[in-house]
Amino acid sequence: MLDIKKLRSNFQEVKEKLDKRGEDISELDKFEELDEKRRSLIQKTEELKQRRNTVSQEVAQLKREKKDAEHLIKETKEVSADIKKLDEELKQVEETLHQLMLRVPNIPHESVPYGEDEADNEEVRKWGDIPSFSFDAKAHWELADELQMMDFERASKVTGSRFVFYKGTGAKLERALINFMMDLHEEEHGYEELLPPYMVNHDSMTGTGQLPKFEEDAFQVKEEDYFLIPTAEVPVTNLYRDEILQAEDLPLAYVAYSACFRSEAGSAGRDTRGLIRQHQFNKVELVRFVKPEDSYEALEMLTGHAEKVLQMLDLPYRVMNMCSGDLGFTAAKKYDIEVWLPSYEDYKEISSCSNFEDFQARRANIRFKRDRKSKTEFVHTLNGSGLAIGRTVAAIMENYQQADGSIKIPEVLRPYMRNKEYIQK
């Protein structure tokens, strides 16, 4: 959510910046009128409330002195009726304004390149060598089948499309990656480990920005007002919702493993084979709460932590600076890390690292105080995948495949895989 005061005082400027996202922001035109109306209603009711308060005191005084207060009581009766009417009107205006504000996206940072879609994203750096195969390289779903690492067909029977059973070494590889990443971020990068709830309530989904605009992307638990989390970002960022933190507690850094659930509404027909686009997938997520002045440095650091995983696994990747048109609703700046996938003959997103500045903190009301006397300020929140596990499995299988159909296990994972060197029949 944007700062209403800032929006009020720089309306045209903010509008122009938002316009770079290429989204329809015509709704924003109602802002000024609503804001004006709200403030004038507040002034009117508060004036009346002040009157009611003083008269109430006078009534109390007269009653104590056993004097007659009828005339005052009659007046207050009328004043209270007016207050009630105005309060109802104010409540409606505030609700309308709030709903409007919840649907306004974040302002892109100045370092975000202008562009319309993913074609305009800017490559920041590239790492590793793209493998060349002296044989016909297979896609991970073919390898998974031959090496009996996954069962997509039976998962469709048991649940539906876009679900998978990992089996045997497939399941072991997935679990090895979770543990490897958790250990790396916890032991080497200084993140505290969390294992969050996989369902969250309506307020949490609103806090991180999934609601109200993207309700159709999430799975909802009927009759409970709970949602299956699309990412651990949601429960972890909402950990401190409606709280005031101490400056000396910042930065806070958490790493959380969770399963993630996405309806993939609007993705019908895309990435239909293999692990790339599932309704349920595993992910290790990094979340940071920082002081405003530290957030851009923190974004670089966090992105580096995610990259480190790919470096240790020796998987080729590139880092993209998302352009204004491909930023997503909540981010002020976002880097996507894309891993090389031989079956796509292209780089494919494996991590998304974002600085939300105070956008989520405002929605979720996460604040901090610099010291006892200072005003509260909103923290800045960041997060990034470190990494998406399923896509990492796919990348390892495809990049590490051998001529004989086996898959070499990256060295750093071997301690998690009984020190085996290869996955083979």
Next chain:
RNA sequence: GGAGAAGUACCCAAGUGGCUGAAGGGGCUCCCCUGCUAAGGGAGUAGGUCGUGUAAGCGGCGCGAGGGUUCAAAUCCCUCCUUCUCCGCCA
């Protein structure tokens, strides 16, 4: 799921309609006393948010949340949430 109890400020806690727009204590901050520490004495301590104002300030809201009754609600009524205890069920 059933039955009960409770939610008041940083913590504990008093408070069944109007000098409670929240007593008292602890803690915390400052000061005094003491060679230091402990003990003791004094003062301060509603955080937050919204409106208004260049500002000092002024004003509105606030006792788990939301409604209602009343001229007036922490206090009365309704709904909900959370926590605790017991029973049932369960990994």
